[in-house]
Amino acid sequence: MRLLISEDDQLHRAFIAGVAKSVMPDVDEVIETGNGQAALEAFQAEPFDSVILDLQMPEVTGVDVAKSIWSRHPQTRIVFWSNYSEEAYIRGITRIVPEEAVYGYVLKSAPEERLKLALQGVFIGEQCVIDREVRGVQQRSANKVSALTDTEFEALVDVSLGLTDKAIAARRHVSLRGAQSRLQFLYQKLGLDKSDVPCGSWGPSFNSRTRVISVAMARGLLNADALKQEEAKLQDWLRKTQS
Amino acid sequence: MRLLISEDDQLHRAFIAGVAKSVMPDVDEVIETGNGQAALEAFQAEPFDSVILDLQMPEVTGVDVAKSIWSRHPQTRIVFWSNYSEEAYIRGITRIVPEEAVYGYVLKSAPEERLKLALQGVFIGEQCVIDREVRGVQQRSANKVSALTDTEFEALVDVSLGLTDKAIAARRHVSLRGAQSRLQFLYQKLGLDKSDVPCGSWGPSFNSRTRVISVAMARGLLNADALKQEEAKLQDWLRKTQS
DNA sequence: AAATTCCTTGCGGGTTCCCGCAAAACGCAT
DNA sequence: ATGCGTTTTGCGGGAACCCGCAAGGAATTT
Structure with missing residues (x-):
């Protein structure tokens, strides 16, 4: 199993790489990139089964990367790991996630335990895992009356x-x-x-x-x-x- | 020597606390807080010589904290450690820094080495240390023609x-x-x-x-x-x- | 004292914006 | 086809905005 990580903050990148390895022993190759562009190139060179993305990256955002990946490989499992539960991003994501896709959304402020559970849930259990705080925004975003057309x-x-x-x-x-x-x-x-x-x-x-x-x-x-x-x-x- | 750290991201907080301890052996007390309000209370309880602040914190920002601290203890040495080199913050800082104050400004994206040098420079050498990228913005901000009154x-x-x-x-x-x-x-x-x-x-x-x-x-x-x-x-x- | 710089104020008019009203167009289900 | 809800369009008026021009203040410099 191969894992791609894209996250611009060095500290967070190192941290999540460590967590991912400890939680998933059967990962034999981990590629880390510091921006969206590099992630796209790495994926193009050879596709990955599992991807971890930061949403907020300069130039090419995590949403852009996910969109590109899913357009060719809709079965790719992606975990979004981000600072914000902002609608600006949620809106972007729910619009591009394919029917069949398995994905997760974890906030960086969440305790490490939640992160581990999410990684296992998505990459091993093949289930969607979304933090409660984000879920709230997602509901509102799908709600007819309050959502923007x-x-x-x-x-x-x-x-x-x-x-x-x-x-x-x-x-x-x-x-x-x-x-x-x-x-x-x-x-x-x-x-x-x-x-x-x-x-x-x-x-x-x-x-x-x-x-x-x-x-x-x-x-x-x-x-x-x-x-x-x-x-x-x-x-x-x-x-x-x-x- | 006592050191106060205020930073909302847990990972970054732990990291900089470690770096600070390794660089400055004669620090005997380190207090870590996760938001600006707590930092103010801690300082009020008993003043610190040295402070490390994240600028971007909810409710009470690092600028607010620095302002409050310097208004009573203008000789306090403060190192700002932040994500952005945004003018919105720089403007806030240059307006509140007292004549006599020693301070530093390091970007989180900078390599660890630069961070160490800055901490030593400010807390031990008592000199002002400002990252080059930030300095550029600061110049522009002080420049008569392009700066906003x-x-x-x-x-x-x-x-x-x-x-x-x-x-x-x-x-x-x-x-x-x-x-x-x-x-x-x-x-x-x-x-x-x-x-x-x-x-x-x-x-x-x-x-x-x-x-x-x-x-x-x-x-x-x-x-x-x-x-x-x-x-x-x-x-x-x-x-x-x-x- | 005079000059300079920066900010403020009044006047005027041309433009843009905000929005109520009503009619037409479109998709969609019955 | 007949309704029904949503969206678009034209018209028109009142308000808000943008800005050139000219005349002061106030603080600083020469």
Whole structure:
């Protein structure tokens, strides 16, 4: 059995490699990589049965790696080991996990015991193991009423990148009013209309357009890394439409 | 000699405690805490000569802790050990470090050797030790032309929290036009006026108000943690002005 | 005292945004 | 086909925002 580990923090990498070896004696080859790109290359050279991924890595994230791996080898077992239980990542994962795949999600803050159980569960027992804290977010993310639809999420991304209504309309191929409408739904979904927002005597305190970014970041729907990824996509699109 | 360590990640905490002990034999007491609040309490109980702080901690950050410590004991030697070389933190630090203080700044991504040298340099040699990568940011941060002034930074925070012009004016005790003026300077400083931003055929692609948030996050002037802190301050202020 | 720099303020107008209303379009199940 | 819910579109008005111009303050420098 061969195991691939991708994790940018040296300390954590060494730690989880040690744990993995101690828990799974029948692993005869462990490859460690410090970034997503290296992980992809290693996997391309020769596929692995089992993979451990950190989600938050520069350039190529753990989600990107998993997506690439599962697209060719959907039976690969992957354990995500990450700092955050942020929706920005969870959303990414649940969208790419194949029906047949076995995977796990463990928080770095969890005790070592939980990590061991998860590794055994996924790699030996072939069962899905997901930390409770993450499970909560996953539920919310799948919940119809509170979850953002795809179009709403697109709108959130666009507005967070600083685009104007016109630009959003052009990018998403809808009318100006269509783009504004999407924004309106987004504001509503994130509760900007409700009066949980106190108003001062001078009038409304919040600008929906900027406030929505703030609450989205607070809820973990967005984060700096995700934004960086989206910025790159945006620049691509800009170049295309320029020419 | 007594040493206080505050770091929320267990693995990193154990690691740096070990390194510190090996490098400084004459340390007879080491106290480890997992969050900023506990660090403050420990210090209050009995002051330490030497402190190691992680910057990014929930609730009470390393910057908060350092500020509190230095306000009473400006001769305390502090080594910051953190993931990021983000301006959001650097700015906070350079503003609170007393003239007489000896401190260090080491990135977690740095090799162990650098960490050891820094600990010795600060705690034994009583010299300031700052990683090169951080130094670069610090320079930029002190550079007149590219650095944000205090008022500009306030404006950035307010707009990122989603406040309207009116609300900003009220909060900062300036006229409406004053608030708008500050925003204008901010946009200019972050280069939103320059044409490095490609425009599509439909007109201007970017909304200054939202775009400024995006570029500020990309440059590390802001991050999710800092925003959370500021959000709390804002809520405080809102409650006060309500009554 | 004069000059310089930085920040603030009022005015004005052009633009963009926010959103209610109503009609049309689409998917989808009965 | 007939409904039903979701999404899109146009219209229009009121509010908020962006910013050039010009006229002060205030603090520091020369």
